[in-house]
Amino acid sequence: MLDHQHQRRLDDLFDAMKAANESFLGYPFAKGFSYESLWRFMRFSGNNFGDPFGPETYRVSSRLLECEVIEFFAGVFRASPSQIWGYITNGGTEGNTYGLYLGRELYPNAVAYFSRDTHYSVSKAVRLLRLEHVLVQATPSGEIAYEDLAQRAIRSRDRPAIVVANIGTTMKEGKDDIKKIRRALHNVGVEEVYIHSDAALCGPYAPFQSPRTPFDFLDGADSIMLSGHKFFGAPIPCGVVLARKQHVQRVLRTANCNGSFDTTLSGSRSAYTPILLWYAIRSLGKEGIKRMFEQCEGLAAYTVDELKARDVKAWRNPSALTVVLPPVKESLRTKWQIVTQDVSHLVVTPGTTKEQIDALVEAMTNR
Ligand SMILES: Cc1ncc(COP(=O)(O)O)c(C=O)c1O
Structure with missing residues (x-):
């Protein structure tokens, strides 16, 4: 009291x-938004630690719903759920860091490229991951300047590229076209390319926009992040990160003390935010x-x-x-x-x- x-x-x-x-x-x-009907869950020590799809001994969790959220967004982003792995993060920064981590594990010698209009979480992540990076010009609308990307990539044409594509920049909602990014890099001889789409705000609605900017798995993304607390709204910040399964298998470590696979950045993870997001997608x-x-x-x-x-x-x-x-x-x-x-x-x-x-x-x- x-x-x-x-x-x-x-x-x-x-x-x-x-x-x-x-x-x-x-x-x-x-x-x-209204999530009142979910308040009853707040009396449990909910925790979704570990891989949502892997084995787990702790059962005060919402992992089943978490998997459904991942499968839903895999479909929205035009991939078969069997090709995609993902989890619900603490927010956009974790999703961007995770995408860049997968890219670095695939191409340890890569140079990371992203435009000047990119969210600061990306510069933080490349510093954390000690990824060499190059800032690319953005056009007045906030879109990456493809010609500038190509010119800068020429200098490291013998190294793979990891590119963060903005699917809605923070200030102007500018969008980078991942097909144009791949073409620009291909034209200067960079063939090993990992693309992470930062779709923090636009992820849920980008498929419905007209004109539609290429950003999803069918368009060639390797990983995609969206925030849960932005377009859907949530009382607790959260996000979703999805990636091609073969990239995640590279970072998979043997089962930890809980009997789960260690694939996520955070250990303990919210059991509530997956319920909120599940509720949002199932009701809408x-x-x-x-x-x-x-x-x-x-x-x-x-x-x-x-x-x-x-x-x-x-x-x-x-x-x-x-x-x-x-x-x-x-x-x-x-x-x-x-x-x-x-x-x-x-x-x-x-x-x-x-x-x-x-x-x-x-x-x-x-x-
Ligand atoms: C484009 C973009 N990416 C990433 C983030 C980081 O998201 P969070 O604040 O959830 O970590 C933001 C936040 O505004 C954003 O606008």
Whole structure:
């Protein structure tokens, strides 16, 4: 039992988080999701440690549902579940690190390439993995510059390449085309190529975008990561990483003390986030995800139209949910929690309302 003073602190924190949750537009996190029916699971010492597909003695886990989530996304990313292995991570950073780890184990002598617009988790991962890396130019839309990639790869044409393709950059939702990446490298004689698709935000809806940018297993990706707490939304950060089975077999170590295979980066892993993601995909299905994306896209288009009508140079990439803005003033950054680098942005995620957009547009344009 908490005493009155500490109870009060919790209540104050709840009120502050609730208010903040109602006024953020700058982060790609869904709002308004409802997982109340899953709260009963919170009374167990759930833990999915080890390989979700391998043997395990600890049974207070949700590994069966975790495997279903992996199989679902294998299908969404156009691979047969029998070809793909994966697990639910603590978030996007772990997924990117894992993909790069598999690439390095396949090609220990590789050079890693990624564009300047890539999320900082990738530079952290290459430092951790001691992978030599080269930064590639990005175009104003946030897409990797294929010609620059080719020019830089020429210098190491006798070495394999590991490329992180952005399937939605953090600031502009720019997309790299993995077929063009392979072609650019092939043209300069680099044939041994591992591609990791960072689809943190866009993973769930990228298959439904038009035009569709090549990014998935059928297009030639070796591993793909998406975040669970972004488009679907989750009270606990989480992500999904998937990879071709043959790459994972290379890192598989013999069964550890729990009787499981040691294939994952973390040992103990949440049993709750797989239940949340399973609940999201089973209640939505592919059709529901597509519908949710289309609603967001409609609101993103509306946002750009409204701002342009008021002479604000807002834009977005084709069918993107991220609206790129000229840097907004400090008071708006604070109120709407808007990330600003050379540009500002807002992200229309599920749960974003027209009223919120109208309020921001109004605040940006009233003089
Ligand atoms: C494109 C991209 N990749 C990776 C990440 C890292 O994800 P996380 O914060 O879940 O570790 C982010 C986070 O915003 C992102 O935008």
